[in-house]
Amino acid sequence: MTDLRIKSEYGTLKSVLMHRPGREIDRLTPYNKHLLLFEDVPYLEDMQREHDYFRSLLTQATGAKVYLLHELLMEVLLDRNLQRLLLTEGLKKYRLGHLVDEFMEKLSTSECATALIAGIKVHEAKRKMKGLHLEELLDFAYLIPPIPNLYFQRDTASICPGGMLFSSMRNEERQREADLVRVVFENHPHFKGQIHRVYPRDNQSSPPCIEGGDLIILSEKAIAVGDSERTDERAIYHLAKQLISEGTIERVYKVQLPKKRNFMHLDTVFTILDENLILTYPDALEAVVQTSVYTLKSRDNDQVHIKKTILQESLADILQLEIPHLQIIHTGNGNPDYALREQWFDGANVLTIAPRRVISYSRNKHTNRALRDVGVEVLEIPSSELSRGLGGPRCMTMPISRADF
Numbered sequence: 001m002t003d004l005r006i007k008s009e010y011g012t013l014k015s016v017l018m019h020r021p022g023r024e025i026d027r028l029t030p031y032n033k034h035l036l037l038f039e040d041v042p043y044l045e046d047m048q049r050e051h052d053y054f055r056s057l058l059t060q061a062t063g064a065k066v067y068l069l070h071e072l073l074m075e076v077l078l079d080r081n082l083q084r085l086l087l088t089e090g091l092k093k094y095r096l097g098h099l100v101d102e103f104m105e106k107l108s109t110s111e112c113a114t115a116l117i118a119g120i121k122v123h124e125a126k127r128k129m130k131g132l133h134l135e136e137l138l139d140f141a142y143l144i145p146p147i148p149n150l151y152f153q154r155d156t157a158s159i160c161p162g163g164m165l166f167s168s169m170r171n172e173e174r175q176r177e178a179d180l181v182r183v184v185f186e187n188h189p190h191f192k193g194q195i196h197r198v199y200p201r202d203n204q205s206s207p208p209c210i211e212g213g214d215l216i217i218l219s220e221k222a223i224a225v226g227d228s229e230r231t232d233e234r235a236i237y238h239l240a241k242q243l244i245s246e247g248t249i250e251r252v253y254k255v256q257l258p259k260k261r262n263f264m265h266l267d268t269v270f271t272i273l274d275e276n277l278i279l280t281y282p283d284a285l286e287a288v289v290q291t292s293v294y295t296l297k298s299r300d301n302d303q304v305h306i307k308k309t310i311l312q313e314s315l316a317d318i319l320q321l322e323i324p325h326l327q328i329i330h331t332g333n334g335n336p337d338y339a340l341r342e343q344w345f346d347g348a349n350v351l352t353i354a355p356r357r358v359i360s361y362s363r364n365k366h367t368n369r370a371l372r373d374v375g376v377e378v379l380e381i382p383s384s385e386l387s388r389g390l391g392g393p394r395c396m397t398m399p400i401s402r403a404d405f
């Protein structure tokens with residue numbers, strides 16, 4: 001069996017991981033939305049309709065297999081040891097790990113999956129699990145907190161030419177998302193044994209932060225990683241060292257972004273649409289603070305040293321050097337006001353489903369026009385509710401396999 005590897009951002013999608021938003025979204029309130037990284041309180045039923053439309057469009061257009069995280073998780077939870085592990089993690093936040101046996105005894109597999117994703121409150125647990133001793137806890141307190149950002153599957157992990165990275169999330173609220181995904185990939189029969197893990201290398205408990213939305217494959221030999229609000233420089237160094245010592249990747253670019261929410265990940269700055277075509281939000285490209293590149297310095301026996309070179313060129317020039325005959329399309333179709341408006345709804349964050357074929361939010365009409373003008377096929381999806389979490393079609397999908405070219 002071969003490892004899961006992906007060589008480009010634009011090869012026709014063959015399989016992808018998504019999560020259909022569920023009851024975890026209904027946990028958002030005006031008071032917790034910012035803590036949970038939302039800009040608003042979405043209407044779940046419409047959000048699900050939009051997500052279903054997105055998923056069926058993707059399948060029809062590419063024939064790709066869409067794996068749904070919730071289903072994979074249910075299958076993995078049939079293993080009692082994994083169920084124990086994930087419930088213990090979930091209960092840890094409020095130091096309630098001692099309840100794990102009762103949870104396992106009294107919840108069905110499906111209730112357990114729901115509790116892990118939508119969270120579970122004291123009054124709900126009392127109703128479902130008779131005899132649970134929770135007298136001292138307030139009825140509306142969480143025993144397990146919800147993870148409403150789970151539909152942004154791109155951030156939890158990433159597959160590149162060198163293998164698979166499991167994210168270490170900046171926000172504690174999102175770490176359990178990455179933990180669920182990692183347990184699924186390392187244990188579900190569909191994927192088990194096909195993972196070549198490149199990050200984190202060992203099982204340290206909190207490795208430096210890196211999120212999947214910060215990783216962009218430039219070519220079979222080069223990747224770019226955002227040194228962003230979400231990703232630490234140390235994580236990029238460790239990833240670069242691993243990839244370069246294994247010899248799959250020769251250049252790892254570190255793109256330093258201002259630590260701001262509107263450039264939270266590198267994939268809000270640009271995405272790749274074909275071997276020589278990218279879409280970018282021009283202000284973000286200009287806001288890049290500095291770009292460096294990690295390359296091999298020396299290799300003696302099993303000792304590998306890498307070096308970091310600070311580059312003087314702009315990111316646009318670096319991309320031109322890395323990607324021959326590159327054409328750069330701007331969001332907002334050249335109008336800075338439109339670009340700004342559409343950036344709020346992740347204009348640059350389209351999902352490339354095949355060379356020069358993308359899925360984009362219909363609301364980003366000026367960006368979509370700019371794409372069509374250069375011959376890109378744009379498939380539009382509605383996004384009144386999906387966009388309230390501040391992520392676009394790329395953020396919502398984690399490619400598992402793409403056609404080589």
Ligand SMILES: NC(=[NH2+])NCCC[C@H](N)C(=O)O
Pocket residue numbers: 036037038149152154155212213214264265267268349389390391392394395
């Ligand atoms: N790859 C991305 N750009 N993901 C967007 C994630 C949005 C999410 N609400 C967060 O703030 O974490």
